[in-house]
Amino acid sequence: MLKKILIANRGEIACRVITTCKKMGIRTVAIYSDADRLAKHVSMADEAYNVGPAPTAESYLRIDRILEVIAESGADGVHPGYGFLSENAEFSRRLADAGVTFIGPDEKAVAAMGDKITSKRLADEAGVSTVPGYDGIIADADEAARIAADIGYPVMVKATAGGGGKGMRVVFDASGIAEGFRAASSEALSGFGDDRVFIEKFIVEPRHIEIQVLADKQGNTIYLNERECSLQRRHQKVIEEAPSPFVTPEVRRAMGEQAVRLAQAVEYHSAGTVEFIMDADRNFYFLEMNTRLQVEHPVTEMTTGIDLVEQMIRVASGESLTITQEQVPINGWSIEARVYAEDPARGFLPSIGRLTDYREPAGEGIRVDSGTFEGGEVSIYYDPMIAKLIVWGENREQARERMMEALDSFDIRGVTTNMVFLNALISHPAFASGDISTGFIGEEYPDGFVGNAGSREQQELFAAIAGYLRAEERLRAANVHPSDADSPWKILKRAGSGN
Amino acid sequence: MKLDYYVTIDGEHFDLEVDAGPTGATIKIGDTVYEIEGAYRAGAGVQTFQVNGKPMCFQIEQQKDQLMLSRHGRQVRTRAMNQREHKLYDLMPEKVEADTSSMVISPMPGKVLSVYVKAGDKLDAGAEVCVLEAMKMENVLYAEKECVVQEVLVSDGDTVEADQLLVQLEVNTGESA
Numbered sequence: 001m002l003k004k005i006l007i008a009n010r011g012e013i014a015c016r017v018i019t020t021c022k023k024m025g026i027r028t029v030a031i032y033s034d035a036d037r038l039a040k041h042v043s044m045a046d047e048a049y050n051v052g053p054a055p056t057a058e059s060y061l062r063i064d065r066i067l068e069v070i071a072e073s074g075a076d077g078v079h080p081g082y083g084f085l086s087e088n089a090e091f092s093r094r095l096a097d098a099g100v101t102f103i104g105p106d107e108k109a110v111a112a113m114g115d116k117i118t119s120k121r122l123a124d125e126a127g128v129s130t131v132p133g134y135d136g137i138i139a140d141a142d143e144a145a146r147i148a149a150d151i152g153y154p155v156m157v158k159a160t161a162g163g164g165g166k167g168m169r170v171v172f173d174a175s176g177i178a179e180g181f182r183a184a185s186s187e188a189l190s191g192f193g194d195d196r197v198f199i200e201k202f203i204v205e206p207r208h209i210e211i212q213v214l215a216d217k218q219g220n221t222i223y224l225n226e227r228e229c230s231l232q233r234r235h236q237k238v239i240e241e242a243p244s245p246f247v248t249p250e251v252r253r254a255m256g257e258q259a260v261r262l263a264q265a266v267e268y269h270s271a272g273t274v275e276f277i278m279d280a281d282r283n284f285y286f287l288e289m290n291t292r293l294q295v296e297h298p299v300t301e302m303t304t305g306i307d308l309v310e311q312m313i314r315v316a317s318g319e320s321l322t323i324t325q326e327q328v329p330i331n332g333w334s335i336e337a338r339v340y341a342e343d344p345a346r347g348f349l350p351s352i353g354r355l356t357d358y359r360e361p362a363g364e365g366i367r368v369d370s371g372t373f374e375g376g377e378v379s380i381y382y383d384p385m386i387a388k389l390i391v392w393g394e395n396r397e398q399a400r401e402r403m404m405e406a407l408d409s410f411d412i413r414g415v416t417t418n419m420v421f422l423n424a425l426i427s428h429p430a431f432a433s434g435d436i437s438t439g440f441i442g443e444e445y446p447d448g449f450v451g452n453a454g455s456r457e458q459q460e461l462f463a464a465i466a467g468y469l470r471a472e473e474r475l476r477a478a479n480v481h482p483s484d485a486d487s488p489w490k491i492l493k494r495a496g497s498g499n
Numbered sequence: 500m501k502l503d504y505y506v507t508i509d510g511e512h513f514d515l516e517v518d519a520g521p522t523g524a525t526i527k528i529g530d531t532v533y534e535i536e537g538a539y540r541a542g543a544g545v546q547t548f549q550v551n552g553k554p555m556c557f558q559i560e561q562q563k564d565q566l567m568l569s570r571h572g573r574q575v576r577t578r579a580m581n582q583r584e585h586k587l588y589d590l591m592p593e594k595v596e597a598d599t600s601s602m603v604i605s606p607m608p609g610k611v612l613s614v615y616v617k618a619g620d621k622l623d624a625g626a627e628v629c630v631l632e633a634m635k636m637e638n639v640l641y642a643e644k645e646c647v648v649q650e651v652l653v654s655d656g657d658t659v660e661a662d663q664l665l666v667q668l669e670v671n672t673g674e675s676a
Contacts, residue, residue: 462568
């Protein structure tokens with residue numbers, strides 16, 4: 001078993017990994033940038049090392065500096081989290097050269113699946129259904145236009161090295177292809193240091209459903225059911241759940257078996273995710289395989305009772321899986337909402353600043369994975385995700401109701417958050433009935449999200465609360481300064497002052 | 500204590516008869532009665548009330564003379580007034596929103612990657628004006644209406660604040676600066 005693990009990440013996922021390491025009695029090493037000196041993951045770890053200035057290219061992405069910290073701290077394993085160096089084949093290779101265990105798949109599998117062109121070919125060969133597209137390298141916008149016309153619009157221009165929605169553009173007709181190609185290439189270059197893009201058919205009204213796989217180094221591979229991540233905004237997942245309300249047991253089995261075949265084809269070990277898109281007839285097509293832990297992994301943990309980080313560490317240490325496919329349960333229902341510092345009323349632009357108040361909800365079936373604290377800061381340097389709110393219920397409806405209450409009781413001040421928007425999604429009749437697709441948010445909120453009260457009856461409840469707060473303050477003021485309570489000078493200064 | 504309040508929500512108007520006691524209040528709006536309880540915590544951002552015996556959690560945010568309330572994905576600005584305030588409020592002038600259609604304003608702090616226009620350029624509605632990078636994403640800013648560029652106030656590589664004026668446009672056709 002590994003003795004000391006360096007977590008090559010920050011934020012909630014670094015904290016998440018450290019928690020499992022502690023449970024397993026493994027020592028932990030954190031790395032941090034200048035901007036993260038006081039971050040939660042730094043205080044949680046047994047040791048912490050500065051790796052450079054705030055920009056990620058000068059800190060969290062610096063392989064040479066991280067290797068120095070590994071040597072200095074004596075860590076024998078590295079957990080990469082997600083993003084950053086988690087799917088970087090060079091990082092895996094250099095760790096292997098240094099004799100350090102990478103807690104993830106082999107460099108060969110990372111390289112094969114990290115390249116979307118290679119991964120699609122491998123999927124084809126393994127008998128996994130794939131989306132029609134062009135898998136060559138595209139030289140310029142003119143070539144992109146020719147290829148897109150061959151495939152037929154709409155098409156998706158995607159960074160070969162991309163992930164997480166960056167370096168991706170949907171183009172609906174020939175007039176948009178030049179801009180789509182330029183934007184995707186440019187984001188790919190700045191995001192991943194590789195400007196290659198490819199083009200494929202864009203499936204209309206698809207659902208995003210992915211299969212969690214888990215494999216050991218002895219060749220045992222299982223699937224831990226699916227996660228549905230169809231609620232997305234600009235290709236970024238917003239709400240995820242397990243199981244999917246759309247998947248039948250037969251489809252689950254077919255998807256799971258294809259995912260396992262693909263994992264075996266690249267001799268995969270560790271936790272990985274095979275992403276599919278599914279059309280309205282439940283035809284599913286392979287999208288990509290993520291050779292790492294996913295942001296939304298907790299909903300799988302909540303419904304299977306399996307700690308994925310623990311399994312990754314055990315597999316990396318050479319242990320065999322102790323769970324067989326037949327032993328993987330689906331227990332109840334879990335939903336995750338990604339709480340972001342962003343303003344839905346201003347086109348979801350990031351909102352930066354200090355969290356002046358920060359209190360997480362608690363209660364039965366509620367889990368919060370976060371990497372921040374009251375007084376912590378959301379900076380321009382990193383992803384503005386504040387926390388992942390995860391709920392569990394005996395069934396989907398109970399999970400949904402718990403999420404609605406938990407979102408309302410999550411107290412975050414100092415930055416604007418997307419929580420009202422998240423709650424509007426969870427409360428939406430379409431979500432309640434499970435009738436969603438990846439286009440849902442764009443179609444339902446074409447001009448962005450603006451909170452509203454709905455019917456007159458629903459407004460009345462808010463009016464009653466506003467009146468109650470006013471009356472309460474009036475009584476309180478009367479108790480503190482009886483003579484001031486009716487002063488007209490306070491009128492309109494702020495709601496609730498005066499009588 | 501009996502109190503009469505007016506509450507406005509999104510332009511809708513509600514008359515409230517409030518009977519406030521030490522632990523809660525009975526509030527009548529038309530024929531509907533709300534029995535509300537819940538200790539008031541001044542400045543609290545999140546508060547649970549008992550409404551007709553059922554616990555309900557609300558997010559509360561003070562915004563000048565209004566309270567922003569939200570619950571279950573619904574969000575409203577409320578203004579609760581007594582009779583005197585209500586009368587005075589009717590005399591207040593309406594605030595007019597500034598017209599920003601002739602300005603390209605930075606929607607967030609970030610870095611200007613490139614400016615595509617120069618003073619004197621004629622632009623169609625929807626023309627790309629500049630690209631701003633923030634949070635690892637590139638955001639293209641567009642002209643809202645057909646216009647002429649009057650002045651470009653930033654150049655490539657500049658770091659800008661939220662709400663900073665980047666490019667001044669002239670919306671009336673014809674003259675350019």
